Amino acid sequence: MEPKLAMLTIVEFFYDFVISTLMGLFGLHLITKKGGLLAAKFLGLSFIAICIRIVLAYFITGGRLIQYPHTFMLVSPIQFLAGPVGFLFVYFMLYPKRKFRVWQAVLFLPFVLHTAELMPFYFGPVEDKINEINLMLRYKSLVDFPGTVTFFSPKVLTFIKVVLSTFYVLASFVLVILYILKNRISLKFNRFLLNWMLSYTSLGLLSMVFIIAYVMGIIGFNNLQFSYADLLMHLAAFVNLGVVLSRPALLDHHTFKILVERLDQEHRQPDPNEDAEKLKKYEEYAKRLEEFFAKEMPFLDPDLTLEKTAKQIGITTKELSRTTSYIYELGYPDFVNSWRINYIVDKRTSHTEWREYSQDMLAELSGFGSRQSFHNAVNRLHGTTPASFFSERASNR
Structure with missing residues (x-):
């Protein structure tokens, strides 16, 4: 049965x-x-x-x-x-x-x-x-x-x-x-x-x-x-x-x-006098930095510098550099470029015409300034070319 x-x-x-x-x-x-x-x-x-x-x-x-x-x-x-x-x-x-x-x-x-x-x-x-x-x-x-x-x-x-x-x-x-x-x-x-x-x-x-x-x-x-x-x-x-x-x-x-x-205490290089209270500042600076980037989108300016950003959020250049290094494990230029790349990803997702743009146009519209800078940033942050990076992102949607 x-x-x-x-x-x-x-x-x-x-x-x-x-x-x-x-x-x-x-x-x-x-x-x-x-x-x-x-x-x-x-x-x-x-x-x-x-x-x-x-x-x-x-x-x-x-x-x-x-x-x-x-x-x-x-x-x-x-x-x-x-x-x-x-x-x-x-x-x-x-x-x-x-x-x-x-x-x-x-x-x-x-x-x-x-x-x-x-x-x-x-x-x-x-x-x-x-x-x-x-x-x-x-x-x-x-x-x-x-x-x-x-x-x-x-x-x-x-x-x-x-x-x-x-x-x-x-x-x-x-x-x-x-x-x-x-x-x-x-x-x-x-x-x-x-x-x-x-x-x-x-x-x-x-x-x-x-x-x-x-x-x-x-x-x-x-x-x-x-x-x-x-x-x-x-x-x-x-x-x-x-x-x-x-x-x-x-x-x-x-x-x-x-x-x-970010957890890797064995390889992270702290400041000589680093302590919990000092590190707490970096988290506050990171919050201020992210709010500034999300609201004002300063990364679209190809001439954005460490000095300009530090002045806008009210901290020193050393504090800003330390914030991106400790909180994001990125140097300031790579931090900015990561926002530019994510900006392109978001635009390509929500606007079909962006998927047809050339790399020169994408570089110009996102603040990279040049195709070569765009290529170098994607290669350094993601280990691949812009074409392969966006192709993989499109296939994962």
Whole structure:
């Protein structure tokens, strides 16, 4: 007798197809972006991992598993992948200048070994998969049934996954807390990023509480049918998705790099007498500077200078130079050029005629003054030519 398939609810459809698609697209974009930071790569990998888990969960629930036996056990190795990927995402967000080390590669050993042991099952007869599925359905549990596929029983294997996942989530949370305690000045001027990391790791801990409660049978998740409670297992992933949706500029390599490298206390060069109160001024100057640029658009003047801008916002040239360097990790000329480039991007998005303008015309209308200055600025800030830069932006819309 064929199992009765469950009807998709609106929430289930949104979760299984809309959210998973967004995460998959974001993940592919971040991973394939040339020259991206390691933090961006691991964020992208975490998006792809959760996308795969959501899609495969669709086939496990609602009576669909017996119809798609080849999907059985595919998600199991991903559960070993999520922990180290999440931890390394946090690690390289906090320490972007550090290189990938051998000890970090070792973290992926359980994922590799588990994938290897499942290969005979994946490529084996479909009858073996159906027999294993029927055994699992008889016990009505993805955890507590006498599986025959892996070296460890499903129950022991689940215990190992939970222990490792808890370790990585705890390690990530401790890493963030220690960083904040050690770099209190950084906290004052990087609240968005550090609050992101704190929310991500805190909700990761909360998710582990629900997962442990489920494994122990305290909470009755129905793992053979979709349940709203299942969403609680992915709270941390939803934080990352929400951050990217609220600030899509993070998908741009240059913007992501500026944000993350502001945290880099190991390589940032402070003023000799720098202190928290002095740094507080730079944040105020940055606010004043952004308001001036947004309202008056002085960057459209090709003769705009450091002196003119400093005079307009009422600070010294040294203070202005220090503000763009510390707050944006950019020299003053690059800061101005970034506004000019963004101005062109906005105009090309909202006015179709701007997409037909030559580079000479774009340079003139945006304050660069010359085509060569325009080309040099795009190459320095984005590592490509204006034509390639705008072509990529157009394809991402």
